[in-house]
Amino acid sequence: MAAQSILIDPITRIEGHLSIRVQVDQGRVTSAESIGESFRGFEAILRGRKPLDAQYITQRICGVCPVEHAIASVLAQDAAYGITPPTNGRLIRNIVAAANFIQSNILHFYTLSAIDFIDVTAVLKYQGQDPALGYLKGWVQSELRSTNYYPAAPFLPRMNGDYAADPELNLGALRHYIQALELRSEASKLGALLGGKLPHVASIIPGGATIRVGGRIIADCISLIQRLRDFIERCYIPDVLAVASAYSSYYGIGAGPGNYLAFGVFHEDAAGTNKLLPSGVLTGGVYSALDQSRITEDVGCSWFSSGSGQHPLSGDTTPAPDKAGAYSWIKAPRYNGHVMEVGPLARVLIAYQSGTNPALTAQVDALLLATGRSLGELNSVMGRHAARAVETKIIADRCEQWLEQLTADAIGFTPFTIPSSCQGIGLTEAARGALGHWMQVSGGVISRYQCVVPTTWNASPRDDRGQPGAMEQALVGTPVADPTSPVETVRVVRSFDPCLSCAVH
Helix, strand or coil: CCCEEEEECCCCCCECCEEEEEEEECCEEEEEEEEECCCCCHHHHHCCCCHHHHHHHHHHHCCCCHHHHHHHHHHHHHHHHCCCCCHHHHHHHHHHHHHHHHHHHHHHHHHHHHHHCCCHHHHHHCCCCCHHHHHHHHHHHHHHHCCCCCCCCCCCCCCCCCCCCCHHHHHHHHHHHHHHHHHHHHHHHHHHHHHCCCCCCCCEECCEECCCCCHHHHHHHHHHHHHHHHHHHHHHHHHHHHHHHHCHHHHCCCCCCCCEEECCEEECCCCCCCEEECCEEEECCEEECCCHHHEEEECCCECECCCCCECHHHCCCCECCCCCCCCECCCEEEECCECCECCHHHHHHHHHHHCCCHHHHHHHHHHHHHHCCCHHHHCCHHHHHHHHHHHHHHHHHHHHHHHHHCCCCCCCECCCCCCCCEEEEEEEEECCEEEEEEEEEECCEEEEEEEECHHHHHCCCCCCCCCCCHHHHHHCCCECCCCCCCHHHHHHHHHCCCEHHHHCC
């Protein structure tokens, strides 16, 4: 069979508009291009604005991870203004971010990815009395009957493929699919109680958080996190393991570059030197401390003319839509010249290798024992799903402890003044990976603002040395049974949980 070029445009069930072009030869992907299809210009919007606008404007980059953009922005401002949040402010930031991580990870598995493996049409044969499955059955029947088709659910239409045949696996996961919709809402409520609202929180500011938390709210939040922890332990983790068992071949599909980067997240002390999930770099299996000065962005294959090899503090964002040889609106971030994968797998492996989180180490060891897999096999589609589940449990467990540490009615922020000229760097993690904001202020207004976001790392195009991005590398070698319905490729892409709204910020 002759080699084929396949364009999947758009990739559905992700945030934003992504196209993937793959070359398939003898039933396997031989090369791939990740194509970000739009330009948004947030960094240009921020120039000339007052610094205190930044944490609100940057949240509009993404409706799924706005909390993390707010935190990256206020961390940059904390550094620029020389301030440190009090204990309640630090804890509130952690809890609101944790709530958003939990809802995002539940969303990713049940709504966006599990139905790449689960046979949703199995519910059509269901004859039982479970109200959730009865509701879902009617939903699917309604969609299939519709003549003026507009999908009310994200799982139809679907690609043809090798969906799970086990009725117990299918119906169990679909039952939890319905429950997950409610639990996501509960996680968002937890975040909104301390953030003022979700999405786009109002209470997180430089110096901490504005809300004074009363005892009743703390009690309500503890009740919510306990429900979330129960769902994670009783449904989410078992479902991930069940899908991984049914599709064990996907421990050998979707390997990325094998280099990982994390900025760390969830401050456990005032200075932020101790984090629940630590910062660090893994290159060639060797752990090293993060040095943010080694981050650069290339634009050789991107529709920008702002120059390659720039560190974000000196970087610019100048669109060039007619640029020859370019194929994406995403830049190509690199660390010391290396292609890096970011996200749950990176966070889990870096925390495991650094040995800073014994609870996480124990969870990873238990995962490897339960699945019979090696640490190296986590560099895969199933490894990403498993790592996401592991970190969700770690975050939820710790979140309940943070809630118990809150002091009712205590002030949550440190007063500050804004220097006329200053600069700051805010490094944190969103659910999808390492997130950095670099800000410069001159004459009391923002003179430069650069964001390097998780999907910029993962979905980047080739850099100026021709190195494919992490997702592009992960696609190479993927088997494709039917070139007209390449479900295997979208399983790889969605394992990264790409957010193109962020990547093309």
